[in-house]
Amino acid sequence: MVLCCERALKKGELGPEERLESGSLTIRPAIIPCSSKVEVSYLLRILEDGADGVEVIACPDGHCKFLVGNVRAERRVDYAKRLLERVGMGAGRLGITRADGLTRKDVVAMAEKRAGESLALGPNPMKEERNR
Amino acid sequence: MIIGEWKPIEEIVKNLSVHKKVLLAGCATCVAECAVGGEKEAETLAPLLRMALKKQGHSVEITTTTLERQCEWEFVEEIADRVKGVDAILSIACGIGVQALADRYAETAVYPGVNTTSLAIREKPGLWTARCGACGDCMLGETFGLCPVARCAKSLMNGPCGGTRRTGKCEIDENIDCVWNLIVKKAESRGRVEELEKVREPRNWSNSGHGGPKRMVREDLQS
Numbered sequence: 001m002v003l004c005c006e007r008a009l010k011k012g013e014l015g016p017e018e019r020l021e022s023g024s025l026t027i028r029p030a031i032i033p034c035s036s037k038v039e040v041s042y043l044l045r046i047l048e049d050g051a052d053g054v055e056v057i058a059c060p061d062g063h064c065k066f067l068v069g070n071v072r073a074e075r076r077v078d079y080a081k082r083l084l085e086r087v088g089m090g091a092g093r094l095g096i097t098r099a100d101g102l103t104r105k106d107v108v109a110m111a112e113k114r115a116g117e118s119l120a121l122g123p124n125p126m127k128e129e130r131n132r
Numbered sequence: 133m134i135i136g137e138w139k140p141i142e143e144i145v146k147n148l149s150v151h152k153k154v155l156l157a158g159c160a161t162c163v164a165e166c167a168v169g170g171e172k173e174a175e176t177l178a179p180l181l182r183m184a185l186k187k188q189g190h191s192v193e194i195t196t197t198t199l200e201r202q203c204e205w206e207f208v209e210e211i212a213d214r215v216k217g218v219d220a221i222l223s224i225a226c227g228i229g230v231q232a233l234a235d236r237y238a239e240t241a242v243y244p245g246v247n248t249t250s251l252a253i254r255e256k257p258g259l260w261t262a263r264c265g266a267c268g269d270c271m272l273g274e275t276f277g278l279c280p281v282a283r284c285a286k287s288l289m290n291g292p293c294g295g296t297r298r299t300g301k302c303e304i305d306e307n308i309d310c311v312w313n314l315i316v317k318k319a320e321s322r323g324r325v326e327e328l329e330k331v332r333e334p335r336n337w338s339n340s341g342h343g344g345p346k347r348m349v350r351e352d353l354q355s
Contacts, residue, residue, distance in 0.1 A: 044179040086141050087184035125186050
């Protein structure tokens with residue numbers, strides 16, 4: 001799953017409900033108005049729902065419409081990573097990148113990188129729960 | 133406000149692992165203000181615990197609710213129907229809230245999810261510091277509004293002690309101000325240092341925890 005700040009994307013690059021694919025990897029991008037809207041609970045819920053990994057894409061310094069929303073998003077992702085580590089899920093399932101002018105290809109590359117780190121930790125045990 | 137910290141996840145998981153259905157109960161008052169036990173934290177802790185339990189092979193259903201105040205019977209009563217459907221409650225309120233739930237829902241196992249630590253103030257975003265020791269004999273009028281009971285590591289009545297750093301910080305932690313240093317500075321700035329030199333009567337510690345469990349009665353308010 002990719003949560004992407006609209007300011008990090010090149011204009012018109014991704015539709016709101018679009019799904020991307022890369023080999024066997026299915027990528028669900030969600031374009032959000034600002035990365036500051038990403039709460040720790042959302043990140044954990046996405047993983048609980050069976051996603052292998054979550055990549056948050058925030059805009060660069062000085063670009064945030066709420067001034068420091070991107071900085072706060074980074075701190076929240078760090079906090080969520082520590083929580084995941086504590087329960088043995090592995091911090092690598094979560095990540096954040098700051099960028100702008102991203103194309104669909106860039107988003108796929110970021111998702112692939114996150115998927116690589118996530119899958120190295122083994123399959124998400126919550127997937128089994130979801131498929132029940 | 134009353135502040136606390138999440139208990140170690142392992143401890144919570146161990147308690148919940150023997151149950152099938154658990155209600156995670158937050159409190160929207162003090163513990164919400166200190167980002168430990170409000171609705172947001174309940175919605176964060178629940179998926180975390182579900183993942184931790186699943187990872188250890190336990191199948192536990194966790195639902196959430198957040199009471200306006202877990203220390204008021206009227207609000208505690210509001211979750212009666214929800215409690216009927218679970219075999220345990222995990223409260224992330226302070227110790228008062230946990231006990232209120234355990235008292236009202238005596239047939240259900242109630243566990244604390246939080247270690248209550250002190251009475252504190254939010255100094256700045258993300259930082260809470262102790263301000264009151266609930267000692268029962270307030271001396272803030274003599275110490276220029278700064279509490280040595282809660283804010284001095286030794287609860288000294290006549291500091292600063294020899295452990296005060298040159299930076300004005302406490303010897304136990306360089307991030308903690310020596311409260312007596314602050315008291316003296318404040319007295320100096322008001323030209324009233326001589327007030328700190330007065331011999332004071334011993335404090336009445338029997339009004340704090342040393343005098344047994346505290347009980348307060350107002351007959352005019354009783355039913």
